[in-house]
Each structure stands twice: as structure tokens, then as C-alpha cells.
Amino acid sequence: MPAFVKWNQWITKHLFILVLVAMICGYFTAIERSTLTSMMIALLFAYITFIGSLSSSLQEFLGVLKKPWKAIWILMLLHIAVPLFSWGVGFLAFPDAFNTRMGLLIAATIPIAVSSLMWITITGGNLSLTLVAITFDTLITPLFMPLFFYVLFGQSVHLNYWSMIGELMLIITIPSLMGMVMHDVTRNRFSAFVNSVGAMTSKIAMFLIIVLNTGGIAHLIIWDTRLIRLLLVILFLVCSGYIIGFLGWLPLRKDGRKTMICFVYNVGMRNIAFGSVLAFAYFPLETVLPVTLFSLFQQPVAGIVSALLERSEKKEAAHGLDT
Numbered sequence: 001m002p003a004f005v006k007w008n009q010w011i012t013k014h015l016f017i018l019v020l021v022a023m024i025c026g027y028f029t030a031i032e033r034s035t036l037t038s039m040m041i042a043l044l045f046a047y048i049t050f051i052g053s054l055s056s057s058l059q060e061f062l063g064v065l066k067k068p069w070k071a072i073w074i075l076m077l078l079h080i081a082v083p084l085f086s087w088g089v090g091f092l093a094f095p096d097a098f099n100t101r102m103g104l105l106i107a108a109t110i111p112i113a114v115s116s117l118m119w120i121t122i123t124g125g126n127l128s129l130t131l132v133a134i135t136f137d138t139l140i141t142p143l144f145m146p147l148f149f150y151v152l153f154g155q156s157v158h159l160n161y162w163s164m165i166g167e168l169m170l171i172i173t174i175p176s177l178m179g180m181v182m183h184d185v186t187r188n189r190f191s192a193f194v195n196s197v198g199a200m201t202s203k204i205a206m207f208l209i210i211v212l213n214t215g216g217i218a219h220l221i222i223w224d225t226r227l228i229r230l231l232l233v234i235l236f237l238v239c240s241g242y243i244i245g246f247l248g249w250l251p252l253r254k255d256g257r258k259t260m261i262c263f264v265y266n267v268g269m270r271n272i273a274f275g276s277v278l279a280f281a282y283f284p285l286e287t288v289l290p291v292t293l294f295s296l297f298q299q300p301v302a303g304i305v306s307a308l309l310e311r312s313e314k315k316e317a318a319h320g321l322d323t
Contacts, residue, residue, distance in 0.1 A: 004196035012118055021207075033285070042167065046175045048114075049179070051201070051202045052202070053135075057180060058177070059184050068136065074112075078111075078266065083109045108237065110275040111134075111172075112270070117130060120265050124258065130262050134266075138172055141173075142168030210276070210292070217285050230290060234296075245265070246263065
């Protein structure tokens, strides 16, 4: 167990390297998309969701839902403000590439990244609010995302909405509820497993998902100026997510720094593995590339944001001493 904890801590601090290596492996292996790979990806993601939910209490979640307004505001920023902004940027940058814009939109609409918990812990944010937002987001995603795409595009985008709802329930909602129920029934006896073997194997599962998804779109990757433009647009959108989170916190500034950190990371970070699974299963392959490329920037930018927050905290502390 201690060895797994150390390995997991190292990988957590170097997630960018894990993602980059996975994408390189996927690019050179170029495993073609098939029913088998789709099934493997779905099972791997369901496992990640289940392991992550073992740390959450269903009873506590239901209790906090009595005052859910801050979490709902985070989800409104996450699933309305950021997607509309991303769609507008995508339209300006790629007016003639509908599938590329769709990929940017999928990446902006997907749920909060579970890894945001790590960064919020490191920077001293509001963990209880974060857990509620992530859990609530996970449970509503199977209904919200199909509804979102249906309202936005209607029948102009041919999707099997009922199939999407069913699969999302299987890979997100059901594993989440199972994990939370098991947490309560066993009184969190799996905490040591979750923080060691579970966390380590979850990252291996994420690695495999990225390899399989990248392999499925390897033939679409063309190293030209268009790809460079796409990378720059994605970097801009990743940074914008954190800024929108900060702006969304301003009306609640009385709640203090901890809530600000929660808003910044919850609105700024996305579950890219889930986005890749969704794009791979229900959208044209061209949409998978923008979604997958988001993972190149998410962790590095999260680290930069952490450094900026730490610097601002030191300045505030120094200013307090001066006064």
C-alpha cells in the first residue's frame, strides 16, 4: 500500500507527463476505433467514476443539497456560460469547420474534473462545496448533456439521445451512486484502498483511455498551421475557464478566498477523459481531436493558477503585516 501511495503522489504531480506519453503512445500505435475499444473505454471510465465516488458520502451529499445554491451557480457557469463562450470563440476561429467547433463545445460542456479536488486541496479551497458540485454534476450529466445538445442543435445534429442518456447513466450515475452507497455502508473503510491502489489504477485506466482515443483519431492529426491554430485556441479557452470562474465568484466575494479557489478550479477544469469517451461514441471522429488536445493544457495551466494563487496569498499576508 505505501508504495502505491508514493507512486500515485508522483503521478498526480506529473499528470501532464502521463497525458503526453499516453497521447504519443496512442498516436504511434494508432489502434483503430471498434466496438471492442468503445466497450473497453466505457468500462474503464465507469471504473474511474466508481473509485472516485468511494470517497464521497451519499448521506452528506443529500444533507448539503438543502442549501445547494452555490453549487448550482458553479454548474450554471460551467454548463452555460463557458459553453456559450467557447462556441462563440470556435465560430470566430473556425467558421467553416463545424465538427471542430462541436469538439470545442463538447470539451466546454463536460463535467468538472475530479483532479480539481487535488488542486483545491493544495491551494486551500472549499473542499465541501467542491465535493457537492462534483457529485451533483456527475448525477445530472446523463440528463443535462443530451438535453443541452438537443436544445442547441435539435435534429440538425443526428444523435441517438436516448442511447446517450442510457450509456451516461451506466458509466457515470450508477457507478457514482454505487460508490457513495458503499462508502456509507462500510463507513469509509475503503479510504486506504482509494488513496493507494484505487487511485493508482484509476490513473492507469485514464492512461489507457487516452491511448485508445488518440489511436482512434491518429489518422486525422495533420501537423500544419491549422493544428497550431487549434492548439492556441484551446490554450485560450482553458485559461478563459479559470477567468470565468473567478468572475462568477465576485458576487460572492464575501464568502472569502476558499470559495474563490473552489469557483476558479471547478469552472476551469474539465473531465477530459469523459469528453473523449462521449465524442468517440456519439459524434464524428473530427470532434475527438479538440477534446483530447484540451488535456495537454489543463494540468499545466492548473499548476500556473496554483502558483498565482500562492503569490497573491503571500502579497495579502505581507500587506496585512504592513497595515
